[in-house]
Amino acid sequence: MEEIIRKLKEKSIGGDVFFRKGISTSVTFEANRLKSIESSESSGAGLRVIVDNKIGYASQYGVYEADWLLEKAIATANIDTGLKLPSGLKVQEESYNEAIDKLSVEDLTELGKVMIESILKSYPEVICNVEISKDKGETLIRNTEGVECLRRRASLGLGVHVNRIEGTDMLDIYEGDAVKELDKLDKEKLLSKVFTALEASKEIVKPSRTQIPVIFTPKAVYVLLLPIISALSGKTILMGASPLQDKLDKKIFDEKFTFIDDPFDFDGLSGTSFDDEGLPTRILPLIESGVVKNFYFDLHTASLLNREPNGHGFRNGLSQPFPGLTNLIINPGNSSIKDIISSLDEVLVVDQMMGVGQGNVLSGEFSVNVHLGFLYRKGEVTGRVKDSMVAGNAYNALANILALSSEREWIEGSLYTPYICIPELTVVSKE
Amino acid sequence: MINLINNSLDKEGYVEEIKEIFLKLAKEKRIRYGELRLEESEVTNIGFRGKELEELSVSKSVGGNIRILGRCGWGFISFNDINTEAITDYFEEACNASNLITGEEIEIEYSDPVVDRVVFPMGRDFRDIPIEEKKRLLSEYNDIMLNFSPKIQSTVVRYGDRFNKRYFINTEGTDIVQEKGDISSVLIALAREEDLIEQYHYSTGSIEGFQIMENLHDKARDTAEMAVRLLSAPVVKGGQYTVILDPRLAGVFIHEAFGHLSEADHVYENERLKELMLIGKRFGPDFLNVVDDPTYPNLRGSYRYDDEGILSRKTYLIREGILSGRLHSRETARKMGEPVTGNARSINYRFQPIVRMSNTFIVPGSSSFDELISDIKHGIYAVGAYGGQTSMEMFTFSAQEGYMIENGKIGDMVRDVVLTGNVFTTLQNVEAIGNDLQFSQGGGCGKGGQSPLPVATGSPHIRIRNVVIGGR
Numbered sequence: 001m002e003e004i005i006r007k008l009k010e011k012s013i014g015g016d017v018f019f020r021k022g023i024s025t026s027v028t029f030e031a032n033r034l035k036s037i038e039s040s041e042s043s044g045a046g047l048r049v050i051v052d053n054k055i056g057y058a059s060q061y062g063v064y065e066a067d068w069l070l071e072k073a074i075a076t077a078n079i080d081t082g083l084k085l086p087s088g089l090k091v092q093e094e095s096y097n098e099a100i101d102k103l104s105v106e107d108l109t110e111l112g113k114v115m116i117e118s119i120l121k122s123y124p125e126v127i128c129n130v131e132i133s134k135d136k137g138e139t140l141i142r143n144t145e146g147v148e149c150l151r152r153r154a155s156l157g158l159g160v161h162v163n164r165i166e167g168t169d170m171l172d173i174y175e176g177d178a179v180k181e182l183d184k185l186d187k188e189k190l191l192s193k194v195f196t197a198l199e200a201s202k203e204i205v206k207p208s209r210t211q212i213p214v215i216f217t218p219k220a221v222y223v224l225l226l227p228i229i230s231a232l233s234g235k236t237i238l239m240g241a242s243p244l245q246d247k248l249d250k251k252i253f254d255e256k257f258t259f260i261d262d263p264f265d266f267d268g269l270s271g272t273s274f275d276d277e278g279l280p281t282r283i284l285p286l287i288e289s290g291v292v293k294n295f296y297f298d299l300h301t302a303s304l305l306n307r308e309p310n311g312h313g314f315r316n317g318l319s320q321p322f323p324g325l326t327n328l329i330i331n332p333g334n335s336s337i338k339d340i341i342s343s344l345d346e347v348l349v350v351d352q353m354m355g356v357g358q359g360n361v362l363s364g365e366f367s368v369n370v371h372l373g374f375l376y377r378k379g380e381v382t383g384r385v386k387d388s389m390v391a392g393n394a395y396n397a398l399a400n401i402l403a404l405s406s407e408r409e410w411i412e413g414s415l416y417t418p419y420i421c422i423p424e425l426t427v428v429s430k431e
Numbered sequence: 432m433i434n435l436i437n438n439s440l441d442k443e444g445y446v447e448e449i450k451e452i453f454l455k456l457a458k459e460k461r462i463r464y465g466e467l468r469l470e471e472s473e474v475t476n477i478g479f480r481g482k483e484l485e486e487l488s489v490s491k492s493v494g495g496n497i498r499i500l501g502r503c504g505w506g507f508i509s510f511n512d513i514n515t516e517a518i519t520d521y522f523e524e525a526c527n528a529s530n531l532i533t534g535e536e537i538e539i540e541y542s543d544p545v546v547d548r549v550v551f552p553m554g555r556d557f558r559d560i561p562i563e564e565k566k567r568l569l570s571e572y573n574d575i576m577l578n579f580s581p582k583i584q585s586t587v588v589r590y591g592d593r594f595n596k597r598y599f600i601n602t603e604g605t606d607i608v609q610e611k612g613d614i615s616s617v618l619i620a621l622a623r624e625e626d627l628i629e630q631y632h633y634s635t636g637s638i639e640g641f642q643i644m645e646n647l648h649d650k651a652r653d654t655a656e657m658a659v660r661l662l663s664a665p666v667v668k669g670g671q672y673t674v675i676l677d678p679r680l681a682g683v684f685i686h687e688a689f690g691h692l693s694e695a696d697h698v699y700e701n702e703r704l705k706e707l708m709l710i711g712k713r714f715g716p717d718f719l720n721v722v723d724d725p726t727y728p729n730l731r732g733s734y735r736y737d738d739e740g741i742l743s744r745k746t747y748l749i750r751e752g753i754l755s756g757r758l759h760s761r762e763t764a765r766k767m768g769e770p771v772t773g774n775a776r777s778i779n780y781r782f783q784p785i786v787r788m789s790n791t792f793i794v795p796g797s798s799s800f801d802e803l804i805s806d807i808k809h810g811i812y813a814v815g816a817y818g819g820q821t822s823m824e825m826f827t828f829s830a831q832e833g834y835m836i837e838n839g840k841i842g843d844m845v846r847d848v849v850l851t852g853n854v855f856t857t858l859q860n861v862e863a864i865g866n867d868l869q870f871s872q873g874g875g876c877g878k879g880g881q882s883p884l885p886v887a888t889g890s891p892h893i894r895i896r897n898v899v900i901g902g903r
Contacts, residue, residue: 030700031700031701033534033535034503034504034532034533034534035504035505035532036504036505036506036507036528036532036783037504037505037506037507037528037529037531037532038506038507038508038509038528038783039507039508039509039524039528040508040509040510040781041508041509041510041511041512042494042509042510042511042781043511043512044492044511056487056488057486057487057488057489058488058489058490059488059489059490060490060491060492061490061491061492061493061494061511062492062493062494062511062512062513063493063511063512068491072489075562076487076488076489076562078484078487078566079483079484079485079486079487080483080484105528105531106531109531127700127701163701165701165703165704165707166703168707168824168855169824170704170822170823170824172822172823210669235480238480238481238483239480239481239584239585239587239621240481240584240585240623241584241585241621241623241628243626243628304483318490320486320488354820354821354822354825354826354827354851355819355820355827355829355849355851358817358818358819358820358827358828358829358849359817359829359847359849360628360629360630360846360847362621362628362630363627363628363629363847365666365846365847367669367829367847367849367901367902368827368849368901369820369825369826369827369851369901371822371825386825387825387851387853387899388851388899389669389827389849389851389899389900389901389902390901391669391847391849391901391902391903392903393903426669426901426902426903428669428670428671428899428900428901428902429899430671430853430856430897430899431671431897
């Protein structure tokens with residue numbers, strides 16, 4: 001990398017080099033038994049140059065060659081930009097957890113076996129597929145202005161899929177957890193969620209009417225957030241295609257709704273003190289008590305919009321930076337989920353959906369299949385709802401929230417959210 | 432130790448040397464079955480967002496993997512630092528991993544060795560076309576959309592081409608090299624009226640060369656026009672309808688509704704699902720025929736050999752309404768006692784091959800569009816595809832736009848048409864199949880974390896009764 005930076009300086013070309021390396025080990029159980037053990041090692045580098053205020057980009061997976069990257073990046077410099085590379089930040093960030101680092105393939109296998117045995121002990125008729133992976137990653141950013149940032153992360157991911165077939169009815173439950181500290185992995189909680197879903201799915205039921213209150217579990221909240229996340233991205237603002245374009249400091253959502261990007265939250269897997277362009281990150285309130293507070297930008301997008309960059313340029317693999325988010329946090333409410341459910345005559349609790357993001361996300365419209373959902377009457381579960389669609393508009397839904405639960409859960413280590421209860425949505429079921 | 436010079440596999444004798452090391456180690460360790468794959472690819476991406484050029488970049492990649500069958504399972508390692516010394520370490524690691532798996536023994540189907548080199552020819556090879564020319568053409572389409580109407584708020588244009596060369600050898604003596612170019616592209620127009628924002632897209636892809644990107648000017652104009660028209664279309668009213676699906680949406684429908692359930696890896700170790708998916712069981716009317724065919728020429732899901740070195744072939748999934756076959760890997764075929772089909776694929780060297788579709792389509796019937804629509808009193812004509820998802824039993828698929836059908840006539844446009852179905856009832860509810868088969872190649876398929884895999888979907892217009900459509 002040093003060589004590339006040196007050569008750029010010789011040519012008086014500004015630029016940054018992004019280097020990524022990953023090592024992962026995973027064990028896969030299929031139909032209750034261990035099926036494969038996998039390891040992977042990969043690395044690569046991306047070079048962005050700015051030649052006469054034009055961006056060029058080249059990347060290479062595998063052992064990179066400085067000269068090829070330089071030649072191709074310079075040759076592709078075509079994108080007009082006003083971006084100024086940041087200067088000076090030197091950081092080394094380590095979040096290796098020794099306990100995770102020490103886990104052997106045998107340990108991972110044992111963990112999978114324990115999970116499967118616990119489930120089969122109570123429900124011998126089900127089939128379990130489990131995947132456990134241990135990932136270690138290293139990211140290094142250097143630029144011609146002196147930035148040198150290194151980030152090392154390790155994490156452990158556990159995914160459990162339980163399948164039960166009765167007649168032609170198929171039940172699929174997906175639960176998972178991702179942690180950066182081994183003792184944060186809550187196996188018991190994961191198992192109890194699986195058991196609750198299996199118990200609640202004994203009967204197939206239908207809502208009594210098409211307009212009913214709907215609760216989105218933490219796993220399902222994303223369908224409501226996706227349009228908001230898109231609308232707040234600098235890219236969408238740049239296109240003039242955001243419904244929130246001219247709504248900064250205006251109250252658009254329910255005052256119970258506070259939505260923050262927090263790169264410093266300790267439990268989140270996406271936390272970092274610098275972004276993938278070498279800018280320091282900061283806590284960014286996105287929605288505060290229903291009021292739109294901030295959009296998020298990478299350097300290039302911010303420059304095109306004449307805005308201050310806010311440390312939210314992230315990359316996908318070796319892609320060019322784009323506006324991205326870290327740990328998403330939603331503030332909790334006051335009532336427990338149990339109390340919220342008990343307060344309603346009839347409520348659909350949606351836990352898994354199909355079809356999220358398939359449609360015009362920007363407009364906020366959603367229409368999704370209830371892949372796993374339960375109907376509660378007066379606090380008691382009556383059974384599982386299937387062959388049904390729940391539809392609504394995310395903007396309307398988040399403008400009128402009945403309640404947020406006091407409990408919160410991490411989803412894939414990147415979203416920390418309560419259950420969200422919407423007073424009324426349309427549920428259409430097969431006749 | 433030999434290192435890659437200029438980080439390319441294309442050096443005289445280099446791949447041969449790696450192969451020899453692998454085969455020697457496999458022999459020493461008495462490996463039952465093992466594979467070595469080496470791969471290199473070059474990618475160009477170009478994109479516009481509104482009037483701004485957003486992306487113009489090139490990328491290249493080299494990597495490989497080793498997969499070894501132990502007594503009871505698979506050991507797999509992927510890597511992209513390739514040198515003759517490291518190959519030995521990678522082999523050891525994959526071998527050790529495969530030996531750690533204990534329990535029930537597994538078997539696979541073996542095949543006769545094949546030595547072949549396959550090159551999919553391109554009409555206009557995109558590697559010979561200057562990036563400036565590609566950019567100019569895309570910029571023309573972008574301008575057509577941007578200038579179509581003051582209501583066009585913005586656009587997104589994306590183009591990517593990838594040339595891929597795969598070397599595959601296994602311990603059976605198979606030695607295959609496959610080269611293929613793949614293009615995928617999408618044009619998106621966003622229309623805005625106050626706070627209402629609608630979008631429409633045209634997506635395309637091909638392995639036939641850059642000529643498919645030429646002459647899309649009308650498509651660009653139509654895309655912009657549709658985005659503007661959607662602004663005045665109401666949201667569909669949720670309910671149960673008789674629907675006609677256009678070929679694009681019907682292709683996604685069959686991919687989700689039945690294609691995935693035909694992938695034997697979902698079935699082969701699930702006794703209850705096996706009972707539901709018995710060959711010979713009726714799933715649809717006797718005029719329903721569904722095929723997966725990687726040998727169909729020049730589609731994005733076309734290939735000669737799969738990623739286990741098995742010769743590809745055409746498989747009838749449903750013949751005359753009856754379940755008649757399914758898609759297999761070496762392992763699933765053996766376990767179920769059915770013939771291999773050559774459907775084990777992986778998106779790149781970093782993943783193990785799993786059972787995937789290729790070009791999946793509904794065989795055309797005899798009905799004209801007028802015959803399909805004429806006796807529908809109240810229904811919906813659903814057109815174009817955003818995508819779909821399946822859980823095997825239930826599935827969703829979403830249209831780009833819909834039209835109400837009243838008394839056999841196409842009426843007003845509606846938007847946000849998302850349909851859902853159940854594999855055990857919806858296929859039985861197919862009422863008629865049109866005569867106008869078309870393939871769509873703009874999409875990619877996702878499964879087991881591997882996405883997007885190039886596939887094609889195809890169908891004529893089809894008519895289905897009692898389809899649940901979500902809506903407010």
